[in-house]
Amino acid sequence: MQPGPGFIIKCPHCGGLCVDNTWASGNTFGGATLWTDGCLTDCMMPPISRPFIKCYRGGCLMTFWIDTAKMVERVEDPPWSSKDCEHLSGKRRIQAELWLELSRGLQYNGIDDCHQAIREGVAGRKKEKWCWLRTFTWYESTNAFRTISEFSFPVGTKCDLQERHLENLTELALLIDGSSEANRLELIEIHRQRGDFSSANTLLDFEWSKEAMSFVEYLGKLVANEDMILRRVPKQTSDGKTLAPEN
Numbered sequence: 001m002q003p004g005p006g007f008i009i010k011c012p013h014c015g016g017l018c019v020d021n022t023w024a025s026g027n028t029f030g031g032a033t034l035w036t037d038g039c040l041t042d043c044m045m046p047p048i049s050r051p052f053i054k055c056y057r058g059g060c061l062m063t064f065w066i067d068t069a070k071m072v073e074r075v076e077d078p079p080w081s082s083k084d085c086e087h088l089s090g091k092r093r094i095q096a097e098l099w100l101e102l103s104r105g106l107q108y109n110g111i112d113d114c115h116q117a118i119r120e121g122v123a124g125r126k127k128e129k130w131c132w133l134r135t136f137t138w139y140e141s142t143n144a145f146r147t148i149s150e151f152s153f154p155v156g157t158k159c160d161l162q163e164r165h166l167e168n169l170t171e172l173a174l175l176i177d178g179s180s181e182a183n184r185l186e187l188i189e190i191h192r193q194r195g196d197f198s199s200a201n202t203l204l205d206f207e208w209s210k211e212a213m214s215f216v217e218y219l220g221k222l223v224a225n226e227d228m229i230l231r232r233v234p235k236q237t238s239d240g241k242t243l244a245p246e247n
């Protein structure tokens with residue numbers, strides 16, 4: 001996984017400077033894990049891009065959409081420590097030292113910041129932005145499952161959802177156009193995770209492509225057992241047989 005350029009951007013609320021990290025590339029080496037929400041994870045893959053930033057300059061504490069904020073500087077090789085600045089000179093050194101200073105104040109409070117961004121309406125009036133923000137919030141709400149190495153929850157596990165998580169899933173489902181196969185798969189997973197198995201079953205009855213069938217069959221098993229938690233998708237052998245998934 002290779003870090004990409006960093007950006008120093010201006011908060012539209014207070015004018016303070018913030019930093020945004022990016023990743024240039026990542027490799028899976030064929031060992032990536034596919035999850036029922038469609039995410040692929042691997043130790044060499046970059047994290048999912050967060051579309052907003054929370055500003056901590058001067059006690060601002062407001063969120064804003066990264067792509068619409070004013071860029072002040074582009075830092076090609078963001079430094080990790082003061083040692084990385086020692087060999088630099090001129091403008092590059094000034095940029096690097098500023099980056100380090102701003103990075104020290106960089107904070108991210110995970111799911112709480114996501115819901116703050118939703119409340120503050122940082123996605124504006126564009127449906128695509130709201131879909132991105134709510135999808136990112138969904139992933140943040142369930143990411144803890146991806147860190148469990150011994151995944152031993154039996155099929156049929158239910159859970160009580162926080163009100164804000166349930167509301168986000170409900171609003172996200174309304175934003176997704178179910179006319180494409182990929183979107184229908186996403187909707188099935190959203191309905192399953194929020195416990196709406198009737199809506200999930202309705203979508204499972206669609207005609208599916210050959211490529212999607214193993215995934216659909218696995219989702220169907222989870223829906224039939226009224227399972228609500230994020231799952232690893234079982235892998236297939238070279239002859240097309242499905243390996244038994246972890247519980």
